Amino acid sequence: MKINTKKVLVTGADGFIGSHLTEELIRRGYDVKAFVYYNSFNSWGWLDNSPKEIMSHCEVFTGDIRDPHGVKAAMQGCDAVLHLAALIAIPYSYHSPDTYVDTNIKGTLNVLQAARELGIEKIVHTSTSEVYGTAKFVPITEEHPLQGQSPYSASKIGADQLAYSYYSSFNLPVSIIRPFNTYGPRQSARAVIPTIISQIAAGQTKIKLGSVHPTRDFNYVKDTVNGFISVLESNKSIGEVINIGSNYEISIGETARIIAELMDVELDIITDDTRLRPEKSEVERLWADNSKAKELLGWTPNYGGVTGFKKGLTETIEWFSLKDNLAQYKVGMYNL
Structure with a gap:
């Protein structure tokens, strides 16, 4: 599904992975709209640090993923959505779990419902390796049981299942990307x-x-970004959950x-x-089996x-x- 002549919305574009993804999409010739979290400081998050020659080609929409009207307005005129907007800090989810339900589950619902109403051609929903919990077997395939060991991971499991339900119930062209522990420049110091x-x-x-x-499967942000774009461009990814990890523990x-x-x-x-x-x-343990990404997408980690x-x-x-x-x-x- 080569759609780099079409318009792509990136939610969570102001964040760590989202900003890297937004920049790379623009470099590859995509018409990008960046959905960033509204704030009174008029900050676009990490996009404030992006090169001017990149941002001159980017349309920025400020809003809140929890607002269905704003989400639908942002998605107007777009052909595809890469949905990354989420609350991701695990310790904060112990403190304020309600916000994780509103942002991660309801926010995802807003994207899915708007995509259904607007006839969006492709939705890439972002999952996380945290949904697997402590590995019951390694390397972890996409068939591994899901275990909500924190309010954060539970909210992401809910969002994932909601995304899949829209594929199953309404034939919405949804793909679920499941990155393992992404690291790199701009990442929050909570990691x-x-x-x-x-x-x-x-x-x-x-x-x-x-x-x-505990062990982790760390995935460099450039590999994660390439994974997102590979999922976006592949028709084979529709209706699939795909691990993006290094296969190194x-x-x-x-x-x-x-x-x-x-x-x-x-x-x-x-x-x-x-x-x-x-x-x-x-x-306690995370280790990705990335064979599905290799077979379906031709994606392999460079790091x-x-x-x-x-x-x-x-x-x-x-x-x-x-x-x-x-x-x-x-x-x-x-x-x-």
Whole structure:
């Protein structure tokens, strides 16, 4: 489904992945409308930092994904929607679960219903590897059971099922992309890799972390973006759930060790109890089976394996090490 001559709406375009995706779509010749969260500061999030030559080709719509009227207005005249807008911080979901239902479930409903009414040609809904919970088998295929181990993951399971129901019930052309742990420049310091890098870049050698034994499948943001575009452009993805992951498993502790090695520091990890998830809520193991993405889409990670992981970390470290970038983070406090 080559549609780069048509108009694409990206919800959550102001966020970490969304901003990278918006920029890459424009580079590839897509006509892009960026849906960003309205605020009184007139901030477009990370798009404020995007190159002017990129943003000159981007239409920006400010709104709230929870507002069905605004969502439908944003989708007018668009041929496809990449739906990334969501609340994603797991610790904050313990604090304010109601907002996750409104944003992640109701927001997704707003996109789906508007797409149905407007006859949108393709909807790519964003899932998360968190919906799998602690792995019951590895590598994790798309057939793995879903386990809501946090209010966040439960809300994403609900959103995923709602998206699939619109495909099944109304033949809406929906694809569900399920990225594993994406990392890279611009990521919030609530995530573990920016937490480690930003603390070291700020001159700290005693790093505060939560649990270090869980394993993750880290996917560099450029690979995740390529995954989104591959799903968008493929008719084979309609009605499918597709993992986007590196097929490489590593513990948080080992990740910290590699980052310290790349940044040439001796690291002392301190367990911060405020960063620990409730025991039954911790996802102990994530490891993606990405064979479906390879077979259906021809997508493969360019930053896979330990070599690719170190390459991605190096690029991330370089970005965070720039003074102006690091200054945008409150390194001395824990980000929910």
